[in-house]
Amino acid sequence: MIFRAADLQKVTLKMLPFSDAASEGLPLGQLLRLALFQVSVGMAGVMLLGTLNRVMIVELGVPALIVALMIAIPVLVAPFRALLGFKSDTYRSAIGWKRIPYLWFGTLWQFGGLAIMPMALLVLSGNTAVDIPEGARQFAAGLAFLLTGIGMHMTQTAGLALAADRADDETRPRVVALLYVMFLLGMLASAVIIGTLLRDFSELKLVQVVQGAAVVTIVLNLIALWKQEKVKPMSREERAAAKPTFGDAWADLMAGGRAGRLLAVVFLGTMAFNMQDVLLEPYGGEILGLSVSATTLLTAAWAIGALLGFAAAARWLAKSTDPYRIAARGILVGLFAFSSVIFAAPLNSGALFFAGAFAIGLGGGLFSVATLTAAMTMPAGGLAGRGLALGAWGAAQATAAGLSTVIGGGLRDVVGGLATQGTFGEALATPSTGYSVVYHTEIGLLFITLIALGPLVRVRAMTGTDKAKFGLADFPT
DSSP states (O other), rough: OOOOOOHHHHHHHOOOOTGGGGOSSSHHHHHHHHHHHHHHHHHHHIIIIHHHHHIIISSSSOOOHHHHHHHHHHTTTTHHHHHHHHHHOOOOOOOOSSSHHHHHHHHHHHHHHHHHHHHHHHHHHHOOOSSSOOOHHHHHHHHHHHHHHHHHHHHHOOOOOOHHHHSSSSHHHHHHHHHHHHHHHHHHHHHHHHHHTTTTTTTHHHHHHHHHHHHHHHHHHHHTTTSSSOOOOOOHHHSOOOOHHHHHHHHHHHTTHHHHHHHHHHHHHHHHHHHTTTTHHHHHHHSOOOHHHHHHHHHHHHHHHHHHHHHHHHHHHHHHHHHHHHHHOOOOOHHHHHHHHHHHHTOHHHHHHHHHHHHHHHHHHHHHHHHHHHTTOOOOOOOOOOOHHHHHHHHHHHHHHHHHHHHHHHHHHHHHHHHHHHTGGGGOOOOOOHHHHHHHHHHHHHHHHHHHHHHHHHHHHHHHOOOOOOOGGOOOO
């Protein structure tokens, strides 16, 4: 059989599904290099929401409420994502750069936070030869999480906006889709590597792993941003020209009619899916007796579920399925997921627990894809740039994640303490009671999210608008 060059090209495209994301303004090599910033952000997310919360609670003995407050700090600064995106939209420098300064300084913030974090955690746990006041210990740990969170949000917002700027109108959705996949793959690979490195846990190894992640962060991001934005000198008059205000740009973004309700749905749904973030790995360690390495792999199970949810939603969107209905499917999967996690304790089933973690990723992936697709199809005014649009959805989601983390940790501590004291009776006097209440609360929030989602589904069905087809490459993140 004789193969022609055209046949070989078709095979290559099938093997590289995102090769069609390249364009004249953003070649494939530069695109893949730029996508490395998503790997560093995914790695930091695994450290904060996966490994470190379990280590602090189980190995270092820090109260879950304190851990929840620390982990919530990075996501509580998320409302500034919209402002950061707007600032990068309107930033004017003498050499014409807009995104690179924000990407670079975000990298420095993220590196600095991870560099000081292991020492701050050891100080927080009280495992030091010098007696340090409790307030100073908590301040040091909070500062490390704050620096890392600011860096993650700044890096991701500016990086996504830069990629969207360089891509053309035809390839832009595929570019953003590739960046989303790189983020999840970064989380998946980091969870496996970090879990392997911490298989034999020690405080020295914790310091080495976290500070090693800081070095990897700055290396990846330097490679990512190198020569990604052209130098375009601006005149003094151009730099001095009047800029739009954030309020005007935000009003344009919210002028889509259903934007307010959609953001409310995103907020409630994210609260429901993320309240367990600080508790899932400690639950596996304390209740089911899993090791640090095994519980870290929960993040990998979640990431695989999220990728499958992403692919399933893309398939349905390609068939013009209503994105709000896809969001509802994600919520239904979430109901099964949290029920599985709850029943894992009385059945002492690690397999059921991992299935629940996988389903949390699957349901959350469906919900995230659907709501963000709906948000991106809403009309926006001319003052709302790409940075603001990409920051607004992330701000709503991450703010809800931060609040839910604090609430989840507080519920676990308060209810768990009362339960072990026998306040609720002998049958509930177990450590799993506090965790179970959190998971039941999440199930309740999922039902509330369905109620808030209902009017959007009805409006969509009655109007029949926004029926544009979306495939895997058309998902914006």
